[in-house]
Amino acid sequence: MLIIKNLELLISVIVALVLGFMNVLVHQSQCEINTHRNNFFFAAPAPPVLEAGSAGAKKSQLVSNSVVSKQICVSQEMHQPVITASMSDIERVLVQHGLINVNSIAPEIRVDLRYATPNNFTGKVLYVGLRKCYLQPEAAEMLAQAQQALQAKHPNYHLLILDCARPNSVQEEMWESIKNTNKNRYVADPKKGSIHSYGAAVDLTIIDSVTGQELDMGTPFDYFGSLASTSSQYVEGHMAAGKLSEQAYQNRLILQDAMKSVGFIALESEWWHFNAFNKSMVKQKYERIN
Ligand SMILES: [Zn+2]
Numbered sequence: 001m002l003i004i005k006n007l008e009l010l011i012s013v014i015v016a017l018v019l020g021f022m023n024v025l026v027h028q029s030q031c032e033i034n035t036h037r038n039n040f041f042f043a044a045p046a047p048p049v050l051e052a053g054s055a056g057a058k059k060s061q062l063v064s065n066s067v068v069s070k071q072i073c074v075s076q077e078m079h080q081p082v083i084t085a086s087m088s089d090i091e092r093v094l095v096q097h098g099l100i101n102v103n104s105i106a107p108e109i110r111v112d113l114r115y116a117t118p119n120n121f122t123g124k125v126l127y128v129g130l131r132k133c134y135l136q137p138e139a140a141e142m143l144a145q146a147q148q149a150l151q152a153k154h155p156n157y158h159l160l161i162l163d164c165a166r167p168n169s170v171q172e173e174m175w176e177s178i179k180n181t182n183k184n185r186y187v188a189d190p191k192k193g194s195i196h197s198y199g200a201a202v203d204l205t206i207i208d209s210v211t212g213q214e215l216d217m218g219t220p221f222d223y224f225g226s227l228a229s230t231s232s233q234y235v236e237g238h239m240a241a242g243k244l245s246e247q248a249y250q251n252r253l254i255l256q257d258a259m260k261s262v263g264f265i266a267l268e269s270e271w272w273h274f275n276a277f278n279k280s281m282v283k284q285k286y287e288r289i290n
Helices: 002-043 067-078 089-096 137-153 168-178 232-240 246-260 279-285
Strands: 157-163 201-208 273-275
Touching: 137 157, 137 201, 137 246, 201 246, 232 246
Parallel strands: none
Antiparallel strands: 157 201, 201 273
């Protein structure tokens, strides 16, 4: 009798294990189908701006053993890249790398790309024909979730995007403008690469839709100096000296709370910059956009 009961238990365990394994296989094959679809897209005839080689190869790699990976399997199917005749050259390059327009999944997010206008530290227009925020689908979905988290607590607040994907050629232009100055520690050397150039970083602030005003974050975007830092090493001193107000400090916390709650990693030296993943993971998952 004991032997039979043990046998039944053993069979139950084996059946459970087999079913679990099959479930994993089904999930993986669904991911692979989506991956193949993306690769198929990249194998299609390319518009003139497309560089040789498959930019989609790394992009399609999936993170295993994480909640994010399950979302991505679904999202890759949802976000099939489409190039339209009205797209500028820079937009085509971004879409060919698998990036998506954030507003296509989160229309409530506001976008004001500062490098698309002379209103930036270089004083030049660095993006010709780009007004939309393009990101890797995973990062875009995280950003959509961050907007939801923000609005759940502050119904009038909207994320205001200042920069998203940034081709490395633009990074080179930025670097040229400051490389021989004391500001060079605030701009990534294009040889090392910026996470913006992989479509996995975003610069942003918050705008209040009632007042139409951006929240006071203590400094403007791209302020080069420790006043833009969120490190307590600097914040406490600046607040004590009256350079950083309590309101600005609280506003930074609101932005950080919304972004960190969905997995973004804040950059301490710039209150506006957030990475979707750490640098080594980004380089493993994605191709740099040149
Ligand atoms: Zn940035």
